[in-house]
Amino acid sequence: MEKESRKIVGNPALLLVDPQKGIHKAPGGYAEGEVDASIHALKLVLTAAREAGMPVIFFQEIHRKEMVDYGRELDGTENIHCLEGSEYIDILESLQPIDGEFTNMKRRYSCFFGTDLDILLRGLNVQTLIMGGYYTDVCVHYTAVDAHQNDYYIRVLHDGCLGSSQAAHQASLNAMTYLQHASKTDSAEMVPLIEAWGKARRASV
Template sequence: MLYHKNIPILYGLPALILVDQQVGGGKPPSIQCPDCLNSMKRTQPLLATARALDLPIIHLQEVHRRELIDFGRELDGQEGIHDVEGTAEAELFSLLQPLEGEFHMVKRRYSGFFATDLDLLLCTIGVQTVILTGQLTNVCVHYTAIDAHQYNYVVRVAEDCVAGSSPEAHQASLAAIEYHQYGAIRSSHELIKELSTRLPTPWRIPSHSTLLSSRWFMQPQNL
C-alpha cells in the first residue's frame, strides 16, 4: 500500500493511547488475533519514549460487567464472550501496565470515545495528535481512530504496535484510516525518532497550587 510519508508526523501536543493491550487480547476461542502478543511487545519502546518525554499516556481497557448485561450486540458475530470483569484475560498486559500519572479508562464498546470521558480528557489536556497502539487493528483501533478523526484529532497509528483478527482485516483497516488522513500510518520507529527529535515541551500535570491559583475568584488581581 502506498502511504503518504512526507506529511508531518505530529501536530501540537501528542498523546499515546494504548487500546486494549490486555492479556487475553486475541486468544482463541474468544477472539482471534495471531499477532497480538508480538504487537504488544513491540509497543514497549514507544511507551518508553512517551514516558521519557512526559507525554500524556492513556490506557484503554475493554471490560464487560460480570453480569454480562452490557455486551449489547457484541456476541452476534465472530467474537465470543470476552474481557469479563475479574477474569485474567481482561487484565492489562504485564509489560504495559500504567504508571502513576498515566490515565486509565474502562470502556464497554470498541471505540474509546463511546460512552467514556476520553474526548473530555483529551480536550482538557489540550491534545491535538493521538498516537494509537493496541488491539484489534480492525475493531477497537479502527473505530477509536475514526472517532478521533470525527472529533478533529490528528490520528497516527503505530503500524507495528497494532494487530488484527487476520492479516487482511489488519491491512484493510489501516487503508481505511489512511483514506481519511494521509500520513496516518507510521512505524513505531518513525514515531520514536520524530518524538525524540522534536523534543516536545514536556507536558506537566498541573499541581494543586497551580490549580488553586487558577480559580478566578481567588486571584487578587480580579478582586
C-alpha cells in the same frame, strides 16, 4: 485546505487501546512471535513517550459478569469476551501504567463511546493521537474513526496492532490511511519523532 502531513501536530498523546492479556488468546492465525513483536513495538513507543513527558492513556474493554452491557457485540463473529473477573482483562505486564498516566474502562469498541476521553484530551490540550493496540479492525479502527470525526490527528502504529485476522488487519490499516494519509506510521518512525518532541518541549520550559 492543505493536507497535514507532519506526524506530530500540536500536542500529542499516546493512546494504548486494550493492551490486555487476552491478546495472547487472539484468533487470526498469528504466531506467538508476531504477538510479542507487536507488544514490543508498543513498549518502545511507550518508553519514548514517558521519557518525553507525553500524556499516556490506557483503555481496557471490560464487561459486567451479568453480561448486560454487550449490546450488539455478540451478534457477529465475537464470542463472550473481556468479562470482569477474568485474568484476560488485565493490562499486559510489560505495558503496565505508572503513576501520572490515565487509565479508562469502556463497554464498547470505541474509546470515545460512553467515556470521557474527549473531555480528557481537551483538558490536556491534545491535537495528535498516537495509537496502537488490539484489535486493529475493531477497537483501534473504531476509535480512530471517532478521533477523526472529532478532528484529532490520528497516527496509527502499524507494527503495534494486530487484527482479528491478517486480512482484516490490513484492510483496517488501509481504511484508516484513507481517512488521514499521515496516519500510517510505526515504532521506528515515531520513537525518534517523540524524542525530538520531548527535547523541544523541555527546551521551551
